[in-house]
Amino acid sequence: xxxxxWVSPLFAASTQSVTxxxxxxxxxxxxxxxxxxxxxxxxxxxxxxxxxxxxxxxMNDTLDTPLGKLLLVFGYVHLFLSIxxxxxxxxxx
Amino acid sequence: MNDTPLSEQTVxxxxxxxxxxxxxxPATDATESVGSPTSVEQExxxxxxxIDEYSQVMRSLPPASMPLAAFLxxxxxxxxxxxxxxxxxxxxxxxxxxxxxxxxxxxxxxxxIPLFIDPGAILSFLPSNYxxxxxxxxxxxxxxxxxxxxxSWYFNVYIITDERVVDVDFDSLIYRNITSAKLENIEDIxxxxxxxxxxxxxxxxxxxxxxxxxxxxxxxxxxNPNLLIKLLNELLQEEEQEKIEGRVN
Numbered sequence: 001x002x003x004x005x006w007v008s009p010l011f012a013a014s015t016q017s018v019t020x021x022x023x024x025x026x027x028x029x030x031x032x033x034x035x036x037x038x039x040x041x042x043x044x045x046x047x048x049x050x051x052x053x054x055x056x057x058x059m060n061d062t063l064d065t066p067l068g069k070l071l072l073v074f075g076y077v078h079l080f081l082s083i084x085x086x087x088x089x090x091x092x093x
Numbered sequence: 094m095n096d097t098p099l100s101e102q103t104v105x106x107x108x109x110x111x112x113x114x115x116x117x118x119p120a121t122d123a124t125e126s127v128g129s130p131t132s133v134e135q136e137x138x139x140x141x142x143x144i145d146e147y148s149q150v151m152r153s154l155p156p157a158s159m160p161l162a163a164f165l166x167x168x169x170x171x172x173x174x175x176x177x178x179x180x181x182x183x184x185x186x187x188x189x190x191x192x193x194x195x196x197x198x199x200x201x202x203x204x205x206i207p208l209f210i211d212p213g214a215i216l217s218f219l220p221s222n223y224x225x226x227x228x229x230x231x232x233x234x235x236x237x238x239x240x241x242x243x244x245s246w247y248f249n250v251y252i253i254t255d256e257r258v259v260d261v262d263f264d265s266l267i268y269r270n271i272t273s274a275k276l277e278n279i280e281d282i283x284x285x286x287x288x289x290x291x292x293x294x295x296x297x298x299x300x301x302x303x304x305x306x307x308x309x310x311x312x313x314x315x316x317n318p319n320l321l322i323k324l325l326n327e328l329l330q331e332e333e334q335e336k337i338e339g340r341v342n
């Protein structure tokens with residue numbers, strides 16, 4: 001709700017531009033910025049997932065437990081899902 | 094005082110002279126050794142008493158069976174980085190599970206929000222493909238919270254061995270701190286438990302004052318703090334007894 005209140009006026013203002021061309025340009029610009037911000041977030045998420053895998057390895061070296069290998073598997077699954085997420089962003093946006 | 098003959102105190106598999114010594118993996122029980130113990134380690138094991146022989150607390154607790162528990166007496170297949178050969182992990186502790194309720198509740202709320210509030214209604218100013226991307230991003234963020242919180246709880250442990258107390262801290266995913274203190278350097282042990290939750294669920298903070306470089310080790314929000322104090326006192330008494338009897342390592 002709050003997001004709608006503060007973001008939608010930007011779009012509303014853009015639709016009140018004088019010419020139709022500038023309306024489309026400002027909409028496209030906002031969507032362009034939005035798209036590449038999300039993709040940047042996707043890249044950072046993959047980087048984070050890789051760090052998580054690395055850190056699970058360090059944690060397992062520090063403390064070897066019966067669930068250590070299972071957690072490492074979860075870490076790799078998470079990394080795989082993060083790559084899928086990034087691909088999904090490229091496909092959707 | 095235990096007058097059990099040395100030959101009856103431990104059960105150790107003798108080293109096979111035909112096999113070259115490849116080093117000994119840390120053991121979780123003073124009565125078992127993996128691999129071929131050297132003669133020094135055999136002597137060390139023969140000198141020490143089993144934890145059950147001098148600790149009433151450990152006699153009353155069954156070995157841990159649930160790896161996700163916060164209170165793990167004699168955990169199996171568990172080793173830590175600086176564990177020396179022959180050192181026995183007596184207790185492995187984590188923060189009481191009740192302390193993890195806040196992030197669990199947060200995760201549940203974040204998970205069900207998109208089910209009750211239509212993302213399309215809030216994000217109507219965006220094309221539908223952007224709405225889907227944002228919804229997926231929402232759950233990716235949720236997974237991040239769950240994973241980091243769980244790993245932080247699982248690997249931040251407090252360890253009591255028959256030789257020292259160890260505090261393993263992972264303050265964040267990229268910062269690790271391991272603090273240990275020998276039992277003989279412990280000067281004072283205090284338990285703090287305040288508030289309704291800590292009283293009802295029997296958890297609190299055990300503060301260990303030591304004489305070493307680190308003057309204080311805290312086992313924060315661990316289960317059964319009074320039982321831990323009793324256990325530590327028994328271990329300290331055994332350390333004193335070992336010194337008196339000349340059974341030190």
